[in-house]
Amino acid sequence: MKQPPEQIPALLDGPAVDVSDARELLLGYLEWYREALMRKLDGLSDDQLRTPVEPLGWSPLGLVQHLGWVERRWMCWGFAAQDVIAYPPGGDAEEWTVAPGTSTARLIAAYQAEVTVANSLAAPATLTDKARLGGRFKTPAQAPSLGRILFHLLQEYARHVGHLDIARELIDGQTGE
Secondary structure (H helix, E strand, O other), rough: OOHHHOOOOOOOOOOOOOOHHHHHHHHHHHHHHHHHHHHHHHOOOOHHOOOOEEEOOOOOHHHHHHHHHHHHHHHHHHHHHOOOOEEEEEEHHHHHHHOOOOOOOHHHHHHHHHHHHHHHEEEEOOOOOOOOOOOOOOOOOOOEHHHHHHHHHHHHHHHHHHHHHHHHHHHHHHOOO
8 A cells, every 4th residue: 555645754864855956955954953952852851961971071052162163163264264162262172171051051052053053154155165364264274165064064963863863862862864
């Protein structure tokens, strides 16, 4: 018996199966992973979001905060050469640790703001556009294309969303998609 179309499970994650344009695929998968990050936080209490998961040593919110910094470093400082703070003053420890008193809503909003800025920088550019000089990249030989930067962001998300699957399973037994 055939299933109605609305009940047939998707065979692929990310963009629709008929998408073949490289830019659309890259941006579509990047957005899918950004959304997957948020889906994997769903159902966790505030305490579970903030408590470092052993033996990993970071909390789910710490991972979100880290990915906000990654978006900023690669798109604002890297691609657009904006004069922004690219790393927190306390280095990795501060990047991955949620400061006491920082609300979950504020941290998620800050992350989403970085994503919005990154998307606005990518929107008018082509995949072959090179990063501007003066921020992260000082010479033309160092400056990657937007396509290379977006691909780096995609692999960063894929890796870290996989890490979050492990953290979630350790926290409450939920497994990933």
